[in-house]
Amino acid sequence: MGKTVTIDAKGMHYTPLNKKIRQAVADGAGEIIIDNVLGQRFIGNGLRGDATIVVNGVPGGDLCMFMSGPTCIVHGNADHAPGNTMNAGKVIIHGSAGDAVAHSMRGGTVFVRGNIGYRGGIHMKQYDDKRPILVVGGNAQSFLGEYMAGGLLIVLGMDGSEYFGRGVGSGIHGGEIVIRGDVDGSRLGVGAKKLPLTEDDRQRIAPVIREFAGAFDLDPAELLNAEFTRIVPASARPFAGKYTWE
Amino acid sequence: MSLGSTPLRYRISIDRERCMECERCIENCSYGVFRREGEKIMIDSRKCTACHRCLAMCPRDAIMLEEYPCDYRSHPVWTRQAREAIYNQAKTGKIILSGMGNALDYPIIFDRLVLDACQVTNPSIDPLREPMEVRTYLGKKPSRIEVKKKENGDVELVTELVPNLQAETPIMIGHMSYGAISLNAQLSMARAVAETGTFMGTGEGGLHERLYPYQNHMIVQIASGRFGVDIDYLERGSAIEIKIGQGAKPGIGGHLPGEKVCLDVSCTRMIPLGSDAISPAPHHDIYSIEDLAQLVRSLKEATEWKKPVFVKIAAVHNAAAIAAGIARSGADAIVLDGFKGGTGAAPRVFRDHVGIPIEAAVASVDAKLRGQGIRNEVSIIASGGIRESADVAKAIALGADAVYIGTAALVAMGCRVCGSCYRNLCPWGIATQQQNLVDRLDPDVASKQVANLINAWTLELAELMGAAGINSIESLRGNRDRLRGYMLDESLMSVLDVKQVGA
Ligand code: SF4
Ligand code: SF4
Numbered sequence: 001m002g003k004t005v006t007i008d009a010k011g012m013h014y015t016p017l018n019k020k021i022r023q024a025v026a027d028g029a030g031e032i033i034i035d036n037v038l039g040q041r042f043i044g045n046g047l048r049g050d051a052t053i054v055v056n057g058v059p060g061g062d063l064c065m066f067m068s069g070p071t072c073i074v075h076g077n078a079d080h081a082p083g084n085t086m087n088a089g090k091v092i093i094h095g096s097a098g099d100a101v102a103h104s105m106r107g108g109t110v111f112v113r114g115n116i117g118y119r120g121g122i123h124m125k126q127y128d129d130k131r132p133i134l135v136v137g138g139n140a141q142s143f144l145g146e147y148m149a150g151g152l153l154i155v156l157g158m159d160g161s162e163y164f165g166r167g168v169g170s171g172i173h174g175g176e177i178v179i180r181g182d183v184d185g186s187r188l189g190v191g192a193k194k195l196p197l198t199e200d201d202r203q204r205i206a207p208v209i210r211e212f213a214g215a216f217d218l219d220p221a222e223l224l225n226a227e228f229t230r231i232v233p234a235s236a237r238p239f240a241g242k243y244t245w246e
Numbered sequence: 247m248s249l250g251s252t253p254l255r256y257r258i259s260i261d262r263e264r265c266m267e268c269e270r271c272i273e274n275c276s277y278g279v280f281r282r283e284g285e286k287i288m289i290d291s292r293k294c295t296a297c298h299r300c301l302a303m304c305p306r307d308a309i310m311l312e313e314y315p316c317d318y319r320s321h322p323v324w325t326r327q328a329r330e331a332i333y334n335q336a337k338t339g340k341i342i343l344s345g346m347g348n349a350l351d352y353p354i355i356f357d358r359l360v361l362d363a364c365q366v367t368n369p370s371i372d373p374l375r376e377p378m379e380v381r382t383y384l385g386k387k388p389s390r391i392e393v394k395k396k397e398n399g400d401v402e403l404v405t406e407l408v409p410n411l412q413a414e415t416p417i418m419i420g421h422m423s424y425g426a427i428s429l430n431a432q433l434s435m436a437r438a439v440a441e442t443g444t445f446m447g448t449g450e451g452g453l454h455e456r457l458y459p460y461q462n463h464m465i466v467q468i469a470s471g472r473f474g475v476d477i478d479y480l481e482r483g484s485a486i487e488i489k490i491g492q493g494a495k496p497g498i499g500g501h502l503p504g505e506k507v508c509l510d511v512s513c514t515r516m517i518p519l520g521s522d523a524i525s526p527a528p529h530h531d532i533y534s535i536e537d538l539a540q541l542v543r544s545l546k547e548a549t550e551w552k553k554p555v556f557v558k559i560a561a562v563h564n565a566a567a568i569a570a571g572i573a574r575s576g577a578d579a580i581v582l583d584g585f586k587g588g589t590g591a592a593p594r595v596f597r598d599h600v601g602i603p604i605e606a607a608v609a610s611v612d613a614k615l616r617g618q619g620i621r622n623e624v625s626i627i628a629s630g631g632i633r634e635s636a637d638v639a640k641a642i643a644l645g646a647d648a649v650y651i652g653t654a655a656l657v658a659m660g661c662r663v664c665g666s667c668y669r670n671l672c673p674w675g676i677a678t679q680q681q682n683l684v685d686r687l688d689p690d691v692a693s694k695q696v697a698n699l700i701n702a703w704t705l706e707l708a709e710l711m712g713a714a715g716i717n718s719i720e721s722l723r724g725n726r727d728r729l730r731g732y733m734l735d736e737s738l739m740s741v742l743d744v745k746q747v748g749a
Contacts, residue, residue, distance in 0.1 A: 018547055041540065046477045046548030062531075062544045066477045080540070081531045087476045100531045104472035106516060122530045123472065127516040147526050149517060173522055237504060237522050244340040245668065246331075246594055 002030030002051070010036035014060070018042060025051050025070075037076070044072050061098070064091050067108070080117075083110040086132070092215050096138065105132040105151065113137045113216050115159070119146060124175060126150025135212045143167045145231070146189065150174040154205065156212070156223055157181060168192060169231050173238050177231040178205060188231065191238035197228040249333055253316035256294040260287060264308035271300040271309060276671040276683055297664040299673035331594065344594040345665040347494055347631065347653065348586045355605035355734070356637045360747060362728040363713040371712040378708040379718035382648050384485075384625040385410035385554040385578040408578070409554055411465075411485050413648060414443030415704040416719055417638060419696075420583075420629045420650030421467050421487065421558075423449025425502050425511045425523065426590040426667070427656075429456060430687040431676045435655055436460035437689060438696035442704075447487060447650070450525060451502075452514035453479055465556065468545070470499055471525035473515040477548060485578075486545050487556040488538070490529070493587030493604070493630040495596040496560030499525040500589075506670055508679045539575035546576065554578035561585060561607030561630065562600075566614035572624070573615055579625040581650065582607045586631030588653040590667040590677060604630045605644060609742045612645025612724055635706035644742060645724040658699040659692040 005024040009017050017040050024032045029051055037043070037057030044053055044064040052071045055063075061080035064072050068087040077095035083102040089109075096114030104123045107130035115138035122143065124132045132151035137158045142165035145153050149172075155163065157180035169177055170189025178201075183194060206224055213220035258279055260271075267287060272280040277293045280300070300309050318326050327349070331342055364370040371378075385408060392404040419435050426449060433456060439446045440463045447465045448457075452474020457464060466483030468475050480486055491497065502511075502523040512519045532538050542555050557572045558581035559565065569580050584604025589597070608628045615621040628641040629650035638649050653663065660674035667677035675687030716722050730747040731739040739746060 015547065015551070022550075042544050042547040045544060046480070048477065061540050065544050066475075066480065066548045068477050080537075084531055084544075085472050085475055103531045104475075106472075106476065119530050123470075123526065125472075125517055127512070127518060130516070146530070147524060149521065149524070171524065171526070173524060174518065239522065239524065242341055243343045243593070244334055244338040246334070246342050246344040246665075 002028040004031040004033060005029040006033045006035065008036055009034050009038070009040060009057070012040065014040040014042050018045060021047065021053065025049050039079070041079075044070060058095075064089065067091075077114070078112075082112075083108070083134070086110070088130070094216065099141075101136075102132065102134040102153075105134065106130055107132050109133045109135075109211075111135050111137075111212050111215050116140045119143045121145045121148060121151070121153040121177070123147040123149060124151040124153065126175060133208055135208060137212070137216065139163065139165075141165050143170065143189070144179075145169045145172055145175070145177040145192075147171040148173070148175045148177065148233075152205070152208065153177045154208065154212075155179045156209075156226075158218075158223070163187065169233075171238050172231070172233045173236050174233060178228050179231065180226050180228055182227070183229040183231065191234050192231050193234040195230045195232060197230045201230055202228075249337060251292075252330055252333055253314070253318070254291050255314065256296045257291045257312045257315040258289050258294050258300070259310045259312070260289065261308045261310065264306045266306055266308075268305060270303045270305065274299045274303045274673060276673045276678075276680075277666075277669075295664040295666040295669075296662065297666065297673050298662040302660075342594040343591050343668065344597055345589070345591055345667045346663055347588040348598055349594075349665075350598045352586075352603070354586075354631070355603050355738070355742070356631075356633075356640050358732050358734045359605070359640050359729050359742075359744065360732050361636065361639060361643070361710060361714065362730070364715040368715050370715050371717050373705075373708040373712040376712070376717055378711060379720070380415050380704055380708055380711075382413045382416040382719055383410040384413060384556075384627070384647060386624065387622040389619075389622050409552055410578075411445060411554055413445055415700060416642060416646075416648035416707070417700050417703055418444050418465075418627070418648055418650050419446035419655045420581075420587075420652040421447030421449040421465070421489065422590075422652060422656075423451030423467075423502075424454050424514055425449075425451040425506055425679075427677050428672075428675055428679060428684040428687065429454055429510065430684050430689050430692070431656070431659060432457060434659055434687065434689040434692035435696050436463065437693035438655075438700060439463045441693070441697045442700045444700060445484060448483070450474075450489060451511070452516065453482055454510070454514045458482065468541075469525050470527070470529045471523060473517060473523055473525075476516075480545065480549050480553070483553065485554040485556055486549070487558055487581065488529075488541060488545070488577075489558045490532070490538075491558070491560035491562075491583070492589065492592075493560045493583030493585050493601055494589035495592035496562050496585070496601045497527065498593070498596060499527040500591070506679055511679060535571040535575065538572065538577075542576045556581055556627070558583060560587075560600075561602045561604055563602060565602070565607045566610040569611040569624075569626075570614050570618055570620070573618075573620045574623075577624060579627055579647070580611065581627040581629060582611060582646075583650075584628070584630030587629060588656075604628050604632075604641065606738070606741050608641055608646050609644045609726075613743060616724070635703040635710065638703060638707055639710045639722065640729060642719065642722050643725050643729050644744075647723060654699065655696050658696045659687060 039060040041060035046066040063082035065084040071090040078097040080098040081100040099117035118141040167189040169192030450469035461482040469489040556579040557577040585601030625647040628646035672678040
């Protein structure tokens, strides 16, 4: 673990801020603490390496987009699309996040302690050993996991609310969505189907839930034993059969 | 089946006098038209796609192809195409997919525009003797520059310039992805653009490692499926292009069927083997012009503001207003893709009916940006239906900085525009992933052909410019005075901002 670098982001534009973060990583910093973050977008954007970035405040959109390796811990809420097209690494958000969280994420992990907006995990995809994971502690708005092509998306409903979104998994053709409680069939989008969570599935997701609980100092026991619905693609080819050739 | 079969589209016949039964047609036709039965080469014309591979390979010129050998009762409304589409949909109840570009008989505006030449009152320029500047810089230009005079009398530029692409010719190759076309096809074009000092697009299929040596001539694409996109990919490209729309199918996404996702395509796109690669209609992180600005800046931030970012849209009714928004998003160039643009696969109804011609889109976008005083903020790249150097000259005179060619580059490699790219059987080794077919395309030869085409068009462009007394591409750009409309109606001429012939 390298040294810790602290940056005061008060009133700073995102470009000089990101330059400072890159410089710190290049200089071998292991931890970069950014104070007074207020709406700066693109923090950690395209960043490589294994540093930990601690964001104190509310970062703007596209947090850690294209990021490949580092860990980013946000003590606050996050805006639009944190973890967008992320490749590897971790984003841990102690508050809630906006729309399109983990959009097109290809690898790594996004944990959100609170709620997320619309289109969470949309078009996440997997390849080889790269399997993106999005876990939401609270609840998620509609169009969750649309077009999902791989990866794992878990909604833990820790606030006690039932899943209320609709259009879950429209066009899903890979990966799985696991939502606490029963999800009424009418909430599923075209191309998605629900299955009960088997004991094998539960074993498989248990390490992810434990890791999530660990990130936020929660007791995992209750989460591990909760009832879940599993939503998967009805077919790997949702659009086959729609077309004929000229 | 109450409908029975429809009449043959093509009839293949062999002149038995000339045929020496060498069987090259059997070997070459990937659609399986020819077979040998005893002494005879048999023909199943229904399988033919008019790809001309057999004709090109027959050593005796013994093969003849006839299109529509059997007529329907002629009728101006109920065309053959209209009737056959109905038969197809009556049988299947599905959306008709088709290949290549717009197949309806719209008038081509380029062909109703004529170029100017000098006579007497001002001399034309001989490109053999005088330098012709066709080098094109793509990207933002400052609206004014500040210079400082040094003590020794030299001047120094104070204004900080943003990165531009330097193309040695305004002719570039547009985005055709690995997956839609073969690696040998991409490789051939990559070598050609490297040799001619221009650029090509990767399409939304990632960048195969065999193209890394040419990465300084590649524009990497980021589309709604985000296939193959990671920070390495973005950094490799000489520029990054956000694809919002495509002229052949404005408003909808696309999908590469699982059958075409072979091992190599799978690893370049970074998706599992054999899975469908679905690009949704919108980018789901772009629902507004502000969101576009966010993605443009995000890409610049990720690549440390070293790369120009292009935004490609399909040419649609409101292209000018949309382009004005894009110009303010921080993008460096706008690619306009007209409704004659090609594609591996598009729903027929979109291919033929949605979008507007590139000529009108370029002219109206250029006029709008000039009107708003922001033309210097973005370059305009015209694509979709550029067939020859005259189209390039006309597109530039209508306001484009450069053009993308697509189908023309494929034709330079042998493509016969048969429109069956989706079948993965392209006999020219272009739109296929079948190794035996891909091997037919030799990158050493094909790259030369594509480079020849770019060089030849560039020479012609220089000649056209010289004849018009123009020695720099900058002076041709947006120079409507060098164009006249021939048999165009007045309102279209006012959109194009050109005068009538004789005026
Ligand atoms: S499909 Fe091509 S190779 Fe086969 S018969 Fe027709 S034109 Fe010849
Ligand atoms: S590229 Fe497409 S249109 Fe051209 S010859 Fe091959 S299959 Fe036919």
